[in-house]
Amino acid sequence: MDGSVQQRSGAVDKRRQILxxxxxxxxxxxxxxTRVSDIADExxxxxxxxxxxxxxxxxxxxxLFLERWSLLLAAIGEAERTAGSHRDKLAAVAGxxxxxxxxxxxxxxxxxxxxxxxxxxxxxxxxxxxxxxYEGIAKIVADGQAAGEFRADIAPRFASQAxxxxxxxxxxxxxxxxxxxxxxxxEEARNLLVTTICDGLEPR
Amino acid sequence: MDGSVQQRSGAVDKRRQILxxxxxxxxxxxxxxTRVSDIADExxxxxxxxxxxxxxxxxxxxxLFLERWSLLLAAIGEAERTAGSHRDKLAAVAGxxxxxxxxxxxxxxxxxxxxxxxxxxxxxxxxxxxxxxYEGIAKIVADGQAAGEFRADIAPRFASQAxxxxxxxxxxxxxxxxxxxxxxxxEEARNLLVTTICDGLEPR
DNA sequence: TCAGCCTGATTGACTCGTCAATCAGGCGAT
DNA sequence: ATCGCCTGATTGACGAGTCAATCAGGCTGA
Numbered sequence: 418m419d420g421s422v423q424q425r426s427g428a429v430d431k432r433r434q435i436l437x438x439x440x441x442x443x444x445x446x447x448x449x450x451t452r453v454s455d456i457a458d459e460x461x462x463x464x465x466x467x468x469x470x471x472x473x474x475x476x477x478x479x480x481l482f483l484e485r486w487s488l489l490l491a492a493i494g495e496a497e498r499t500a501g502s503h504r505d506k507l508a509a510v511a512g513x514x515x516x517x518x519x520x521x522x523x524x525x526x527x528x529x530x531x532x533x534x535x536x537x538x539x540x541x542x543x544x545x546x547x548x549x550x551y552e553g554i555a556k557i558v559a560d561g562q563a564a565g566e567f568r569a570d571i572a573p574r575f576a577s578q579a580x581x582x583x584x585x586x587x588x589x590x591x592x593x594x595x596x597x598x599x600x601x602x603x604e605e606a607r608n609l610l611v612t613t614i615c616d617g618l619e620p621r
Numbered sequence: 622m623d624g625s626v627q628q629r630s631g632a633v634d635k636r637r638q639i640l641x642x643x644x645x646x647x648x649x650x651x652x653x654x655t656r657v658s659d660i661a662d663e664x665x666x667x668x669x670x671x672x673x674x675x676x677x678x679x680x681x682x683x684x685l686f687l688e689r690w691s692l693l694l695a696a697i698g699e700a701e702r703t704a705g706s707h708r709d710k711l712a713a714v715a716g717x718x719x720x721x722x723x724x725x726x727x728x729x730x731x732x733x734x735x736x737x738x739x740x741x742x743x744x745x746x747x748x749x750x751x752x753x754x755y756e757g758i759a760k761i762v763a764d765g766q767a768a769g770e771f772r773a774d775i776a777p778r779f780a781s782q783a784x785x786x787x788x789x790x791x792x793x794x795x796x797x798x799x800x801x802x803x804x805x806x807x808e809e810a811r812n813l814l815v816t817t818i819c820d821g822l823e824p825r
Numbered sequence: 826t827c828a829g830c831c832t833g834a835t836t837g838a839c840t841c842g843t844c845a846a847t848c849a850g851g852c853g854a855t
Numbered sequence: 856a857t858c859g860c861c862t863g864a865t866t867g868a869c870g871a872g873t874c875a876a877t878c879a880g881g882c883t884g885a
Contacts, residue, residue, distance in 0.1 A: 446741070447740075447741030448741075449653055449741075449742075450741065526740070529740075530738075530739070530740045531741075534734075534739075534793070535734070536733075536734045536793065536796050536797055537651030537652075537653075537654065537734055537735075538651060538653070538654075540797070541797070571813055571816070571817060575791070575810075575813055576817065578787070578790045578791050578794055579787035579790065579814065580787075582786040582788070582790020582791065582793075583782070583783035583786045583787050583790075584786070585790070586782045586783065586785060586786020586787075586790075587779070587783070589740065589786075590782055592740050593744070593745070593748060606779075609776070610783065612775070612821065613775060613780065613783055613821040613822060614821055616820065616821040617816065617817040617818055617819070617820040617821030617822075618817060618821075621820065
């Protein structure tokens, strides 16, 4: 009769607890360097319980990635649909990504370091999902070109890569520094990013 | 009496052979997934010989990275010193990186995937070296601002990140696709990159 | 109401394969 | 005969995943 979809008793959701612990530990040690027992310890849970909820260590990371990436894809679609100028749309996308970092730096670190940039392991596994984001951005650029807001002599796919690459590199700096930038920095980063790239995309 | 710096006999340089084999195998399987025996097999050499020349599997990768990264740092210094406008200097830097990929895609793949973008493992180890490159690029931007070629309201360090991030993301696409782009693509990539970023950096 | 049953959550010792690194010895050149 | 390149079997650590046992709480029928 209660609204929650908990499995049986009113116990805390252990599954969620394990996922959250995994984020912390993956962020701290990296995926390869964390043992499943580290996750269990961090979650305050027995080793075997991780395998009760997940098939493998990999699946834990997959779950974390998909959970958040789907939000990004949704945000891109949303920006495409609602924001004003195409420049604004790109700003909205960059804003969402920076905002994700502000909201949960550990999770973003894990996603970027272990998935998005891991061309040999999870990056390859989730290539399709990742590319869906690039394509969304490319579509905004293409529409902007059609509308005459952006110069037409730059391939949208190319612009999309440059845009996303710049965003991710900025985040990577924060990740390396293990820094939680002040609110003002987020605003600034988004604005400068959009200024630099979009001005570069404008017709001359 | 011969010009080479070989260790003793006239035998082929096994050390080099091992390094080259490592590049191939690291590129194919990723660092974590390759066993030292894979390297030895690829090099046509006994397992133990790897440990004759290197202290550890890690050291093999370190060697590969430093070997090439020092060339990049040299190229940045060179560009800073010689090329004409500051835009040309940035074009020279981007050109060198793209050229490195054209010359040896496997090596660049390994360096980017396993070092430059590996915030939890080798990226952290070599952070200082990596940053030296960012700083070199930032210096070019700063000089360009001082010369009035670039707008002054964008932090050089920031522009540097955006620039390098865009370059690396483009390379990453080729890496994911396992593609050896035609010569024309390199030229095009460099030009578009410089166009996009530098135009964005220009005073309005 | 309550005993007994049942289900599924939870535990952690254990297995089993994998691999980095070592080492003792062989071989060829000088 | 000696030195240093070279070999590959062996060792030992380590960690993912398994599994049999325990536990808790709800549900049944009398």
